[in-house]
Amino acid sequence: MFAISRCFRLSRCLPAFRRGLSESSQSGPRTLVAIDFDRTIVEQDSYLAVSQLLPTRQRKEMQNLIPKCGWLNFISRVLQLLHSEHKVNFATVAMRVRSLRAVPGMLRVVRRLARIPEVELCIVSDANSFFIDEWLQAYDIECLFAGGVFTxxxxxxxxxxxxxxxxxxxxDCELCPFNLCKGSVLExxxxxxxxxxxxxxGDSCNDLCAMKRLRExxxxxxxxxxxxxxKIAAxxxxxxxxxxxxxxxxxxxELLMPKIVA
Ligand SMILES: [Mg+2]
Ligand SMILES: [Zn+2]
Incomplete structure (x- = not known):
């Protein structure tokens, strides 16, 4: 949130990380469908996929840092190394992200739900606005997430x-990394x-934090x-x-449509 001022000082900024909560022309009751990105919309983890642009040994060294340093520091270091040591710039990173396959049927889910006037879609993700925007643009579906992209x-x-x-x-939240508590976004x-x-x-443990804020x-x-x-049994x-x-x-x-249009 505070980071946007730092971000805007840079030469080119993609300020789409927190689109949403804009006024809507639709009145009356609405359903929000909030969707995680990695392994929920796209099949692979986008940070691991981009790290594959590094030579194997360097990539493995970086991945060993994840448990200690977390995903944000991991991808920051990967992007820094790609640029400084391997002359890989944003265009190559964007191409790698755009090549990520969707989870089978997930594009159909998004397009179908977005057509329902009472439904608004948003993304809540610990990836980042550059990766998510590039991927959504590759499929021309960025306009379907009227509820926002929180990342x-x-x-x-x-x-x-x-x-x-x-x-x-x-x-405050031990389920989530220091840089994003999905539960606080949901709240x-x-x-x-x-x-x-x-x-x-969603698919992972920081999605559990968001789900714990949901009501009956x-x-x-x-x-x-x-x-x-x-982990859901526990x-x-x-x-x-x-x-x-x-x-x-x-x-x-198939599971969602009867719940939404009932
Ligand atoms: Mg995920
Ligand atoms: Zn949390």
Whole structure:
């Protein structure tokens, strides 16, 4: 949030990290469908995919840092190395991100839900605005996320390097990294009074933080076979909302449509 002022001082900024909460022409009850990005919209983890642009040994050294330093520091270091040591600039990074495959059926989910007037879509992700914008533009679907994109802001510097900044700095939530508590984003959205109901779609443990803020009338959609699904037996009782599990977008859309248009 504070980071935007630092971001704007850079030569080229992609200020899409927190679009949303704009006035809508639609009145009346609305449903927000909030969707994670990595392994939920795109099949791969975007940070690991971009790190594959590094030579193998260097990439492995960087990946070993993740448990200690976290994902934001990891990708910052990867982007820095790519630019300074390997002369890889933003255009190559963008091409790598644009090549990421969607989770099967997920483009159908997004396009179908976005056509429902009572539904608004948003993304809540610990990736960054540069990666997410590039990928959404590759499929020409950036305009479908009218509810916003809540993620770490990223800029292309004059040198051609990509710089990622923290969305926030928080120390209250142990489920989430210091740079983004998804639960706090969800709380802000639910407390806005803008949405009667929230449906949250995700695969990992920082998505659990967001799901824990959901209410009885809300729905958590947990991807089967991924990190959070393995932990839900232990944490399921912490959720007030109803829970459904899904494998891919084809299954998700069949499960969600009756709940939305009922
Ligand atoms: Mg994810
Ligand atoms: Zn959190």
């Amino acid at each position: 770490n802001p990223a800029c292309v510097q004059a040198s051609g390097a990509v710089l990622v900044l923290p969305y926030q700095e928080q120390g 802000e959205l639910t407390c806005s009074g803008r949405y009667e109901r929230v449906i949250y779609v 009338k809300d729905v958590a959609c947990i991807r089967r076979g991924y990190e959070l699904h393995g 944490h399921g009782q912490e959720l007030a909302c109803s829970v459904l599990t899904w494998r891919d977008g084809h299954e998700l859309v």
